[in-house]
Amino acid sequence: xxxxxxxxxxxxxxxxxxxxxxxxxxxxxxxxxxxxxxxxxxxxxxxxxxxxxxxxxxxxxxxxxxxxxxxxxxxxxxxxxxxxxxxxxxxxxxxxxxxxxxxxxxxxxxxxxxxxxxxxxxxxxxxxxxxxxxxxxxxxxxxxxxxxxxxxxxxxxxxxxxxxxxxxxxxxxxxxxxxxxxxxxxxxxxxxxxxxxxxxxxxxxxxxxxxxxxxxxxxxxxxxxxxxxxxxxxxxxxxxxxxxxxxxx
Amino acid sequence: xxxxxxxxxxxxxxxxxxxxxxxxxxxxxxxxxxxxxxxxxxxxxxxxxxxxxxxxxxxxxxxxxxxxxxxxxxxxxxxxxxxxxxxxxxxxxxxxxxxxxxxxxxxxxxxxxxxxxxxxxxxxxxxxxxxxxxxxxxxxxxxxxxxxxxxxxxxxxxxxxxxxxxxxxxxxxxxxxxxxxxxxxxxxxxxxxxxxxxxxxxxxxxxxxxxxxxxxxxxxxxxxxxxxxxxxxxxxxxxxxxxxxxxxxxxxxxxxxxxxxxxxxxxxxxxxxxxxxxxxxxxxxxxxxxxxxxxxxxxxxxxxxxxxxxxxxxxxxxxxxxxxxxxxxxxxxxxxxxxxxxxxxxxxxxxxxxxxxxxxxxxxxxxxxxxxxxxxxxxxxxxxxxxxxxxxxxxxxxxxxxxxxxxxxxxxxxxxxxxxxxxxxxxxxxxxxxxxxxxxxxxxxxxxxxxxxxxxxxxxxxxxxxxxxxxxxxxxxxxxxxxxxxxxxxxxxxxx
Numbered sequence: 001x002x003x004x005x006x007x008x009x010x011x012x013x014x015x016x017x018x019x020x021x022x023x024x025x026x027x028x029x030x031x032x033x034x035x036x037x038x039x040x041x042x043x044x045x046x047x048x049x050x051x052x053x054x055x056x057x058x059x060x061x062x063x064x065x066x067x068x069x070x071x072x073x074x075x076x077x078x079x080x081x082x083x084x085x086x087x088x089x090x091x092x093x094x095x096x097x098x099x100x101x102x103x104x105x106x107x108x109x110x111x112x113x114x115x116x117x118x119x120x121x122x123x124x125x126x127x128x129x130x131x132x133x134x135x136x137x138x139x140x141x142x143x144x145x146x147x148x149x150x151x152x153x154x155x156x157x158x159x160x161x162x163x164x165x166x167x168x169x170x171x172x173x174x175x176x177x178x179x180x181x182x183x184x185x186x187x188x189x190x191x192x193x194x195x196x197x198x199x200x201x202x203x204x205x206x207x208x209x210x211x212x213x214x215x216x217x218x219x220x221x222x223x224x225x226x227x228x229x230x231x232x233x234x235x236x237x238x239x240x241x242x243x244x245x246x247x248x249x
Numbered sequence: 250x251x252x253x254x255x256x257x258x259x260x261x262x263x264x265x266x267x268x269x270x271x272x273x274x275x276x277x278x279x280x281x282x283x284x285x286x287x288x289x290x291x292x293x294x295x296x297x298x299x300x301x302x303x304x305x306x307x308x309x310x311x312x313x314x315x316x317x318x319x320x321x322x323x324x325x326x327x328x329x330x331x332x333x334x335x336x337x338x339x340x341x342x343x344x345x346x347x348x349x350x351x352x353x354x355x356x357x358x359x360x361x362x363x364x365x366x367x368x369x370x371x372x373x374x375x376x377x378x379x380x381x382x383x384x385x386x387x388x389x390x391x392x393x394x395x396x397x398x399x400x401x402x403x404x405x406x407x408x409x410x411x412x413x414x415x416x417x418x419x420x421x422x423x424x425x426x427x428x429x430x431x432x433x434x435x436x437x438x439x440x441x442x443x444x445x446x447x448x449x450x451x452x453x454x455x456x457x458x459x460x461x462x463x464x465x466x467x468x469x470x471x472x473x474x475x476x477x478x479x480x481x482x483x484x485x486x487x488x489x490x491x492x493x494x495x496x497x498x499x500x501x502x503x504x505x506x507x508x509x510x511x512x513x514x515x516x517x518x519x520x521x522x523x524x525x526x527x528x529x530x531x532x533x534x535x536x537x538x539x540x541x542x543x544x545x546x547x548x549x550x551x552x553x554x555x556x557x558x559x560x561x562x563x564x565x566x567x568x569x570x571x572x573x574x575x576x577x578x579x580x581x582x583x584x585x586x587x588x589x590x591x592x593x594x595x596x597x598x599x600x601x602x603x604x605x606x607x608x609x610x611x612x613x614x615x616x617x618x619x620x621x622x623x624x625x626x627x628x629x630x631x632x633x634x635x636x637x638x639x640x641x642x643x644x645x646x647x648x649x650x651x652x653x654x655x656x657x658x659x660x661x662x663x664x665x666x667x668x669x670x671x672x673x674x675x676x677x678x679x680x681x682x683x684x685x686x687x688x689x690x691x692x693x694x695x696x697x698x699x700x701x702x703x704x705x706x707x708x709x710x711x712x713x714x715x716x717x718x719x720x721x722x723x724x725x726x727x728x729x730x731x732x733x734x735x736x737x738x739x740x741x742x743x744x745x
Contacts, residue, residue, distance in 0.1 A: 029317065033312070058405075064405065072326050076326065126327060211403075211404055215403070218318050218406070219318070221405040
């Protein structure tokens with residue numbers, strides 16, 4: 001077993017633990033924190049089903065962003081869609097037999113790497129070209145884009161220029177899953193790709209990537225607009241007791 | 250006249266280029282110790298205020314899922330950067346919603362997040378210092394909490410929530426805003442924002458009865474503290490005194506009269522406004538609102554109807570049931586509370602009012618959706634009823650109605666520029682500049698359709714427009730109440 005394999009094996013265990021543990025903690029915090037008042041951005045759905053529809057539209061077609069700015073929407077949506085397809089496509093390295101729908105993605109996978117890059121390039125260009133967005137961009141915003149561009153670029157490099165031994169790679173990841181470690185191919189591009197991905201996993205729960213779980217907990221989007229029909233209380237508002245007020249005698 | 254230039258209207262709306270610091274000088278008067286005491290806050294900057302501010306901030310975040318999620322989730326995509334009327338009117342980048350949030354987010358990050366504790370430079374985290382506090386005071390008093398940014402944010406981040414939290418933190422360390430806090434203090438003491446005591450209120454209302462009698466020959470009553478009335482009307486106290494608000498009040502009274510529904514005002518709860526929302530103070534929010542529950546019980550009414558006021562309708566519609574409910578002692582056949590527009594619209598639908606549109610033929614009308622009504626409440630039983638119902642009332646009362654451009658009304662409506670506790674003379678430059686997007690849209694319907702009447706259903710909007718319309722070369726009396734139009738059109742005793 002090479003030192004490299006050991007390092008990467010441990011790296012991925014650590015990254016997975018931090019991602020899963022960190023996200024679980026954050027989700028627990030969001031779920032546990034009360035929302036004392038009703039604050040949906042109206043017009044808002046008046047039923048739970050309506051809220052579910054609003055949320056599905058928000059996370060699949062980025063409805064609010066579409067209303068807001070067509071360029072950000074285009075770049076952001078293309079990037080996220082391509083990222084999703086790539087993530088699903090990468091399941092083939094972690095599942096045996098490969099889940100049924102994964103091979104169907106090979107029609108799309110021709111575009112998605114470039115799609116990710118194009119989307120990221122558009123978003124990054126805005127950080128330089130649009131003065132308002134330049135003003136609000138901090139070092140971490142640029143680093144996050146650099147990280148994602150690095151992941152996409154190293155992936156595309158392996159796909160089209162410097163192939164890696166995908167059979168051995170799959171054996172490595174299945175080995176991690178079943179605690180029977182297998183050697184990792186020592187290709188520099190692959191090592192870079194994996195290192196960047198593990199960094200992304202580790203920073204996820206302590207960075208703005210928390211927008212992913214956050215959107216589901218956003219009260220302006222997930223609350224039902226029915227404050228008159230149903231009395232809402234939570235947190236400090238649940239401690240209000242009006243029973244002593246105003247009753248004659 | 251203040252020392253600034255009114256922004257020029259363009260042929261088309263323009264997103265301005267960033268100009269740093271253009272509004273760094275704008276800050277409202279700080280509340281004096283006696284005012285602070287009247288709302289339960291320390292009178293001046295407390296010892297150890299840095300630490301206390303940080304602790305208070307942590308406490309607020311732990312009590313609010315909204316803050317918890319909003320402070321973590323922003324990705325700096327820039328979608329909100331051109332959505333705030335104050336940015337559009339001032340070009341100051343700290344008036345971009347994301348930048349305004351970051352004033353507070355940077356402090357939250359520094360003390361409460363891993364990245365901010367260990368990599369502050371990377372994520373723009375800052376220590377709580379006097380400079381930061383001053384910046385908060387300056388720019389969190391340039392947010393009218395209109396929620397326009399929250400419509401366009403992909404995660405629904407609402408800068409209003411953040412500016413309320415910032416103001417609450419500032420109040421807790423002794424740096425309150427004079428305008429809002431003085432008004433809340435007056436309400437606690439007397440029962441309304443104006444500090445209008447009961448005898449003066451009765452006087453005013455008697456005067457109104459005479460005026461209406463003179464004008465129409467009909468005995469329209471303006472009852473106060475009438476036990477056993479069907480409806481308790483809770484309306485902004487500006488309706489008792491200010492123009493054009495008072496025309497709205499006359500309109501409500503005529504509607505009640507025509508419908509034959511007994512109603513009353515309360516001298517104890519003579520205010521719909523609740524400025525405690527603007528300063529994010531839960532205790533004051535409850536304390537102000539609970540007077541209404543008390544009044545409703547004391548007077549034995551069956552229904553509560555709320556007059557034309559934007560943030561008051563948000564508090565009433567969205568918060569009252571939570572704050573001062575349950576309303577099991579009121580008639581459940583009607584919504585609790587009910588907006589005066591819902592009330593009037595319902596009567597129009599049932600054919601209970603006779604309206605003569607020609608009485609308003611001198612007017613070409615447009616309607617300004619007030620932000621808190623548009624984006625923080627509802628009317629009727631379908632989403633968006635808050636846009637339909639006031640317009641239907643107007644159309645039932647006038648022959649000439651034209652909407653402003655679609656991206657400036659409805660959920661995208663632009664704030665009047667004076668909401669959120671900013672309707673004070675010490676912020677007049679901000680108010681004039683912040684009104685630019687609305688004035689731009691108004692100018693378009695003035696040019697295209699000859700609009701000469703801007704109808705609104707918010708006391709703050711009405712006062713704000715009265716002040717800023719002249720800066721944009723419109724007459725100040727161009728602004729009016731929706732129920733002012735109803736008042737003109739309604740035919741009293743038509744069935745006799």
